[in-house]
Amino acid sequence: MERARHDRMVTCLALLLLLILMLLLWWGRLVHRAQMQKDLPPGPAPLPLLGNLLQLQSGNLDRVLMELSSHWGPVFTVWLGPLPAVVLCGYEALRDALVLQADAFSGRGAMAVFDRFTRGNGIAFSNGPRWHTLRNFALGVLREFGVGRSTIEDRILEEAACVLDEFQATMGAPFDPQQILDNAVSNVICTVVFGKRYNYGDPEFLRLLNLFSDNFCIMSSRWGEIYNMFPSFMDWIPGPHHRIFKNFQELRLFISEQIQWHRQSRQTGEPRDFIDCFLDQMDKEQQDLESHFQDETLVMTTHDLFFGGTETTSTTLRYGLLIMLKYPEVAAKVQEELDATVGRTRAPRIEDRARLPYTNAVLHEIQRFISVLPLGLPRALTRDVNLKSHFLHKGTFVIPLLVSAHRDPTQFKDPDHFNPTNFLDDNGEFQNSDAFMPFALGKRMCLGAGLARSEIFLFLTAILQKFSLLPVGSPANINLTPQCTGLGNVPPAFQLRLVAR
Numbered sequence: 001m002e003r004a005r006h007d008r009m010v011t012c013l014a015l016l017l018l019l020i021l022m023l024l025l026w027w028g029r030l031v032h033r034a035q036m037q038k039d040l041p042p043g044p045a046p047l048p049l050l051g052n053l054l055q056l057q058s059g060n061l062d063r064v065l066m067e068l069s070s071h072w073g074p075v076f077t078v079w080l081g082p083l084p085a086v087v088l089c090g091y092e093a094l095r096d097a098l099v100l101q102a103d104a105f106s107g108r109g110a111m112a113v114f115d116r117f118t119r120g121n122g123i124a125f126s127n128g129p130r131w132h133t134l135r136n137f138a139l140g141v142l143r144e145f146g147v148g149r150s151t152i153e154d155r156i157l158e159e160a161a162c163v164l165d166e167f168q169a170t171m172g173a174p175f176d177p178q179q180i181l182d183n184a185v186s187n188v189i190c191t192v193v194f195g196k197r198y199n200y201g202d203p204e205f206l207r208l209l210n211l212f213s214d215n216f217c218i219m220s221s222r223w224g225e226i227y228n229m230f231p232s233f234m235d236w237i238p239g240p241h242h243r244i245f246k247n248f249q250e251l252r253l254f255i256s257e258q259i260q261w262h263r264q265s266r267q268t269g270e271p272r273d274f275i276d277c278f279l280d281q282m283d284k285e286q287q288d289l290e291s292h293f294q295d296e297t298l299v300m301t302t303h304d305l306f307f308g309g310t311e312t313t314s315t316t317l318r319y320g321l322l323i324m325l326k327y328p329e330v331a332a333k334v335q336e337e338l339d340a341t342v343g344r345t346r347a348p349r350i351e352d353r354a355r356l357p358y359t360n361a362v363l364h365e366i367q368r369f370i371s372v373l374p375l376g377l378p379r380a381l382t383r384d385v386n387l388k389s390h391f392l393h394k395g396t397f398v399i400p401l402l403v404s405a406h407r408d409p410t411q412f413k414d415p416d417h418f419n420p421t422n423f424l425d426d427n428g429e430f431q432n433s434d435a436f437m438p439f440a441l442g443k444r445m446c447l448g449a450g451l452a453r454s455e456i457f458l459f460l461t462a463i464l465q466k467f468s469l470l471p472v473g474s475p476a477n478i479n480l481t482p483q484c485t486g487l488g489n490v491p492p493a494f495q496l497r498l499v500a501r
Contacts, residue, residue, distance in 0.1 A: 040084055041390045043072050043079075044078065046079035051079025053080075053226075053229065060485070061374075061486060062404075065078070065375075065401055066089060066407065069087070069089035074089050074090045075387055085398070086390075086396055086397065088399065090408050091410065093388060101387070103382065103443065105381065105382075105385075106379070106442065107127055107380035107395075108124070108126065108378070108380060108444065109377075109378025109397045111378060112228045113227050113228055113241075121296050121299075122297065122303060122304040123447070134292060135447060137281065138301065142274075142447070147192065147451050153349065156188055156455055157462075159188055159459075160184070162184065163459065164462060164463070167463065171498055174496070176493060178213070178314075182213065183198065183209060185317065186205075186314070188309070191273075193274045195272040195273030208254055212310055215244050215248070217490055218241060218243060218244050219486065220485060220489070221486060222486070223239050223240050227244075252299060256299060262279060263279065278301070282298070308448055309448050315491065316366065316367060321460075321469060322478065322480065323418060324464070324469050325471040325478055325496055327418065327475070331468075331469060334359045335468075338359065338464065347458075347462055349458075350457065352461075356461075357429050358420065361424045361430050361431075368406045368412070368422065369417075371489060373440075374489055375399055375401055375402065375403070379397075379444065400440065405435040405437055411435035418480075465501075466501060467498040468499045469496055471496060471497075
């Protein structure tokens with residue numbers, strides 16, 4: 001009896017101590033949140049729970065944030081539901097944060113739609129030592145397999161030749177170029193990651209590309225925006241956002257099957273591609289309990305490279321063709337320069353870019369004008385910082401509004417319109433701008449930026465060298481407004497016709 005009473009007292013005391021500890025933790029979080037809110041930069045007043053949701057219009061989030069900046073300044077706070085976000089608007093604020101304080105702004109801010117899938121694995125949404133380790137490893141492997149060298153240029157040119165063959169088969173008939181461009185761009189990264197390319201008619205691969213495109217569109221829609229603000233609530237609400245995770249699971253299965261095939265067919269120490277290199281590193285660190293080279297990390301890192309190396313570059317190419325249809329005089333001038341400098345008997349190469357100032361300006365202007373990732377990917381502060389007279393706490397969620405640098409009137413002559421002279425000096429020579437940041441800035445700059453630049457140049461110049469692009473209808477009626485904008489700016493669906501030059 002005495003023993004039972006003693007056990008009950010010990011249990012009650014333990015529960016009491018646990019309750020006190022939980023209350024202290026809860027109180028500490030409230031105090032910390034209150035302190036952070038007090039120090040946050042000013043911004044529009046939020047509603048309880050909803051935050052500034054009613055002000056942040058769907059499909060115009062980037063424009064609304066730039067309008068708010070005109071009132072609240074280049075560094076201000078908006079509330080994404082219950083989450084405060086500090087917005088960086090304009091080239092100067094982005095430079096001061098992402099370049100001059102690159103380490104402090106090198107954390108990745110949480111996005112619920114990705115967190116549910118990645119669980120902090122992979123490159124894009126990991127943080128701390130895991131991110132450093134995986135990023136450095138991936139950069140090394142990409143270099144080993146030719147990224148940044150002539151090896152990858154030759155691979156892109158081979159794929160560009162396939163694109164030209166596919167385009168040639170449509171000659172004169174209206175067609176949508178999305179599937180061909182998706183397949184071509186994805187094949188380049190597939191040769192690095194999976195060690196092989198896929199035929200343009202491969203039904204399994206076409207299905208995967210459709211999954212990428214579908215997810216990019218949903219995550220760029222209001223459904224994706226609301227899910228990131230209220231994930232627990234949205235898990236119970238029917239809607240297309242649930243398709244994101246079904247798509248993710250299908251992609252995960254494909255990648256897992258590829259990894260399994262590599263395990264069965266690889267020769268240790270003789271890597272054929274990224275997956276083999278990762279498996280070799282897993283073997284080396286299998287006794288290290290804190291190793292970042294694990295099965296789940298391999299799946300997520302492969303997905304990040306696969307998705308990141310496909311969707312934004314393909315979207316940029318599609319938008320580029322649409323803009324050339326809208327402005328045929330620009331396309332004609334590019335073709336005139338290509339004819340004079342390269343001719344029509346060989347494909348343009350990267351080394352030609354320095355001798356193609358107008359073409360180079362047009363390709364930069366396409367990327368500036370469309371701002372394929374207008375809000376960038378969110379950052380999180382790795383330490384306390386001072387920025388523009390504001391004190392920001394470690395962990396603060398930051399939106400680097402990349403489109404605001406691209407539309408900054410202090411940096412570009414004609415920021416609100418498509419105008420290649422934004423990248424030309426008074427003598428017609430190419431002139432780059434520090435405010436050009438389609439791949440972000442600082443420590444979190446896209447690790448495939450160099451590959452994407454090469455693909456955009458080589459694919460678009462190859463197409464314009466061989467074909468004249470004709471719209472289906474009048475160029476004046478072509479709409480350049482994205483069909484959805486949020487995570488990304490997705491161009492409206494369109495068709496074109498080709499005529500051999």
